Amino acid sequence: xxxIFSSCVKPIVDTTITIYxxxxxxxxxxxxxxxxxxxxxxxxxxITGSDGYFEFIDLENRQYTITTQKEGYSTDRKSITTxxxxxxxxxxxxxxxx
Numbered sequence: 398x399x400x401i402f403s404s405c406v407k408p409i410v411d412t413t414i415t416i417y418x419x420x421x422x423x424x425x426x427x428x429x430x431x432x433x434x435x436x437x438x439x440x441x442x443x444i445t446g447s448d449g450y451f452e453f454i455d456l457e458n459r460q461y462t463i464t465t466q467k468e469g470y471s472t473d474r475k476s477i478t479t480x481x482x483x484x485x486x487x488x489x490x491x492x493x494x495x
Contacts (some may be wrong), residue, residue: 414479415452416436416487419445421449438459
C-alpha cells in the first residue's frame, strides 16, 4: 500500500518591496555623500554615505515618489510603481546649481 504525504503549509510570499540605489554627481560621475533621499507616501528618509548608497526595505506594494536633495544641487524626483516582492534599483544623477 503506497503512502501519500500532503502538507497544509502555504508557501511564504513576500508582499513587501525594497527600493535601493545610488546618487552620483553629473559632472564627475562619482557618488554623492550627504544626499537626503525621501520616499513618499510614508515620508521615510535616508542620507547617503560616502558611497552614495540608499536603501528602503519592507515597503508596502504601491506607487512611490523618491526625492533627492543636496545643498548646491538641483532636486530630482522619480515615480516608482512596484510589484510585491520586487527589489527596485534607482540611480539619481544630480547637477550642481549654476
